[in-house]
Amino acid sequence: MQDYREFIDEVLVDEKNIEKRVAELGAQISRAYAGQELLIVCLLRGGLTFTADLTRHLTISHTLDCMSLSSYGVGQYASSGNVRVNLDLMTNIEGLNVLLVEDIVDSGRTLAHVLQMLKTREPKSLKVCVLLDKKYRREVPVEVDYVGFDVPDRYVFGYGIDIDEHYRHLRFIASADMQKYRKTL
Amino acid sequence: MQDYIDFLAEILIDEQTIQNRIKELAKEINRDYTDKDLLLICILRGGIVFMVDLMRHITVPLQLDFMAVSSYGAGVRQSGGSVRLSLDLKTDIRGKDVLLVEDIVDSGNTIAYVLEFLQTRQPRSLKVCTLLDKEERRETPVTIHYRGFRIPNKFVFGYGLDLDEHYRNLPFVAVVDLKKYRPTT
Numbered sequence: 001m002q003d004y005r006e007f008i009d010e011v012l013v014d015e016k017n018i019e020k021r022v023a024e025l026g027a028q029i030s031r032a033y034a035g036q037e038l039l040i041v042c043l044l045r046g047g048l049t050f051t052a053d054l055t056r057h058l059t060i061s062h063t064l065d066c067m068s069l070s071s072y073g074v075g076q077y078a079s080s081g082n083v084r085v086n087l088d089l090m091t092n093i094e095g096l097n098v099l100l101v102e103d104i105v106d107s108g109r110t111l112a113h114v115l116q117m118l119k120t121r122e123p124k125s126l127k128v129c130v131l132l133d134k135k136y137r138r139e140v141p142v143e144v145d146y147v148g149f150d151v152p153d154r155y156v157f158g159y160g161i162d163i164d165e166h167y168r169h170l171r172f173i174a175s176a177d178m179q180k181y182r183k184t185l
Numbered sequence: 186m187q188d189y190i191d192f193l194a195e196i197l198i199d200e201q202t203i204q205n206r207i208k209e210l211a212k213e214i215n216r217d218y219t220d221k222d223l224l225l226i227c228i229l230r231g232g233i234v235f236m237v238d239l240m241r242h243i244t245v246p247l248q249l250d251f252m253a254v255s256s257y258g259a260g261v262r263q264s265g266g267s268v269r270l271s272l273d274l275k276t277d278i279r280g281k282d283v284l285l286v287e288d289i290v291d292s293g294n295t296i297a298y299v300l301e302f303l304q305t306r307q308p309r310s311l312k313v314c315t316l317l318d319k320e321e322r323r324e325t326p327v328t329i330h331y332r333g334f335r336i337p338n339k340f341v342f343g344y345g346l347d348l349d350e351h352y353r354n355l356p357f358v359a360v361v362d363l364k365k366y367r368p369t370t
Contacts, residue, residue: 001246037186042233044251052237055354061186063350066229068251068272087229087253087272091350165248165276169240 001166004157007180013149015171018131018159021148022050025129026057029099029146038062039096041089043069043114046103049160049168050131050148054101065091069110083113098123103160104132104151108142115142132156132173149173186351189342192366193359198334200356203316203344204238206333210314211242213331214284218245221282222309226274228299229253231288234345234353235316235333239286250276254295268298283308284331288345289317293327300327317341317358334358 013021029038038058042051044066055064068087098118105111111128118126129146136153155178157163158170164183198206214223223243227236229251240247253272283303290296296313303311314331321338340363342348343355349368 045249048233049237052234056234056356058354061351062354063347064230064233064353066253090255162249165250166246168249169243169247171241 001184002182004167004170004174004176007177007182009154009175009177011172011174012151012154012156013159013173018148018171018173019053022053022131023057025146025148026054026059029054029129030057030059033060033062033097033099036060036097039091039093039098040064041098041100041118042066043100043102044087045168046160046162047101047131050103051101054129063091065089067114069114071110083110083117085117093118093121093123095122095124097125098127099146100126100128102128102130104134104156105130105142105144106134106137108138108140112140112142131159132161187367189352189355189359192362194339194362196357196359197336197339197341198344198358203333203357207235207238207316208242210331210333211239211244214239214314215242215244218247218282218284221245222280223247224276224278224281224283224308225249226283226285226303227251228285228287228296229272230353231345231347232286235288236286239314248276248281250274252299254299268295270302278303278306278308281308282310283312285311285313287313287315289319289341290315290327290329291319291322293323293325297325297327316344317346 038060040055040062042048067089069083070086071083127145130144131148132151133144133147134151134153154175156173156175157167158173160168162168163176223245225240225247252274254268255271287296312330315329316333318329318332318335319338320335340361341358342352342361344358345353347353
């Protein structure tokens, strides 16, 4: 694996700022759902680090479930927007307050599709919390209820977000200079 | 949801002790996996919190993947019997150095099955890292290479481990007083 220092463009959000913002979001969500039961749905795999840290700041009663999705078609940009469910929820969400937790919203296609799909199961409420919002890339309107940070339209990695499955463990979020990046197999 | 204070028998391992031990485990892993091709496999959902914290202290190149397993028939508390794979790995593990990350090894039945199953795919190495080891409950022998803590045969929760899907977000591992605990439905 290539050392990330060889292709890092800049650190967009450092560890301290991530921690601070995640704590704020946790407090905000705890207030919004006070007295209600909440189901946190983590979208694998990128949303995992964020979910683990976010839930530690929740002071309200909640449960956790995971979904794993992939796009039909070749590559993430060549898809119809249809989403394949690799791992579905264990929980029946009918009548529940559901909060979808995602690492990043980009075109919004996947998220819009998942929201549509989950709505058919008639949850009591369905909201979205994303760590990073790449607003400039939006192709489909999606309402995002909780946003960690707005990020520019650059290739980002770290804090759960990978490049070819690597670098998820880094504690900060950085942008990559993809001309300097060499893919390792 | 009932406040955990109402049924908390004792805090078995506090936050600081967990975090210190995770750093030590990561140090051992960093030493042992230098110049290897490390793939961490997290078994959902209990292992999430532990894995997220552990990977942040790992400095050798690593990849991450997930598996979800469920038992046929039997509930979580009586683990045993056959295991159903509800989410398989995305990664082909042939030739990789695989480290299975678990929150707790109890009877050992599930993990023994998963290990046997993964071995058929011929990884270069296959080891186990568990935060908690309830050795007294072992029914199937399992070799544990990295162990956080040996714990007595008590009903524990927190730090990824749930009680009827709740309390996973607590930063410590605690023992339940089952006479005082009322399950939420």
